[in-house]
Amino acid sequence: MKEKNINFPVKQVLNRVVEDHTIQNEQKSPPPGRGEGMKETEGTEGVLYLIPCPISEGESVWSVLPASNGRVMSELDYFIVENVRSARRFLSKSGLKVSELEFRELSEHTTDPRGIDVLCAPIVAGRSAGVISEAGVPGVADPGAMVVRRCHELGVRVVPLVGPSSIILAMMASGLNGQSFAFNGYLPVKDAGKAIRNLERRALSEGQAQMFIETPYRNVKLVEQLLLTLGGETRLTIAVDLTGADEFVETHGVREWRGRKLPELHKKPAIFVIGA
């Protein structure tokens, strides 16, 4: 597919995309004007704005987002989102009239290029869009990246806005090697022990801090496995509910963790870092 996209003449793609659009996008509205929050763009092309939202339940929106994000958000009427309901909740919490906004859902299932092209068509036609993830910054470890990738191929400008990322917050607070670190997403459910040993090997041999996450209901089991599998001198950061009321971030050697009372982890958003 990369092959195809690179060699595909952009002009043709645009025509095809706009065509799909006119056929499939019933609800239309004019491209929004630009307020001070909007960055200038060339010509009449739409811009793809990457719009972060809070990462902790009940976190008030403007305690984790810059006010200027609101100015950009208020200019938009088209949103490509991971989950319509949570995106609506976020935008109305932010003070927007969600009834007047168009939402298109983007899930892991929206994998076929034409599906992505349909989502991008209004932008190519001049209508700016906002991408909103389930939590935190869009485009990192969520399907939003597919739209971003396609927008680059289509020559659409992509503008990332500042907001909370559990990855960078955990790295800041870990005290581990921020000069070299890797985010590895979810550990494989099958043979997680081997994956943990491989990450530890890389952390110790290359000095590269290794981050990963787990589905919240498996957090406790994962930590047990980490404390069993990792060497006593290896450092482990456990970060829970970052920016939230129950925020917890501590880094200790595994031997010390074994003797400590662990934080409440069950069903809470957590991120883990292994370091030298």
Added chain:
Amino acid sequence: MKEKNINFPVKQVLNRVVEDHTIQNEQKSPPPGRGEGMKETEGTEGVLYLIPCPISEGESVWSVLPASNGRVMSELDYFIVENVRSARRFLSKSGLKVSELEFRELSEHTTDPRGIDVLCAPIVAGRSAGVISEAGVPGVADPGAMVVRRCHELGVRVVPLVGPSSIILAMMASGLNGQSFAFNGYLPVKDAGKAIRNLERRALSEGQAQMFIETPYRNVKLVEQLLLTLGGETRLTIAVDLTGADEFVETHGVREWRGRKLPELHKKPAIFVIGA
């Protein structure tokens, strides 16, 4: 050193640290009260707040930082900073009376444990501190991580605040694999070509996006080398002056980059990502 820190009885360390403090820290002031911006902490212990600042020259502070950061910052009177002058400039831009604040500089040269302990001593004694980096989020790719690491050893609570990180903004806007990515800091000056080939190999074989930076005056030379060294199908993201007036982020295959007019890169903050 890790050995020593892990086995060193914390109580003894605290005593030693407070002692150093009374000897070496002339200018003292009472621990700050806690406003709504402050997160609750146990007992009378100080908290280490990681305080982001803008990453682009002339960027207005509150367009990239949540307003609630200001409430935390205004409660603090002790700052551990990478550069006193730029930290003062940032805090006064933010509306703080810098004349009443104490600054301690933390450079790569502050490597000896006792130097770090002296910086941490006021916190252990109950005075909260803010860490401020030269640009962006502290603790990631800057000496602030040494203080964070020590605070975890001393049992001091570490609280990261939300702010702009060129690493996460570039990853969001890259459209490359946010499920698995690595930040590799600066490329080695010596034999950068080999380093580039190694990063490309990992990006293609593991599907892990590889990020790195260069000292701004070498950006142009680096991009030339990237376009010569990388395979034509490999994707390359070039991100320049993120959040700034000259913000530029585009991802293209290397073959396509070779035929494009490059953005103005000389002496501008830039970050690069290699992906499949």
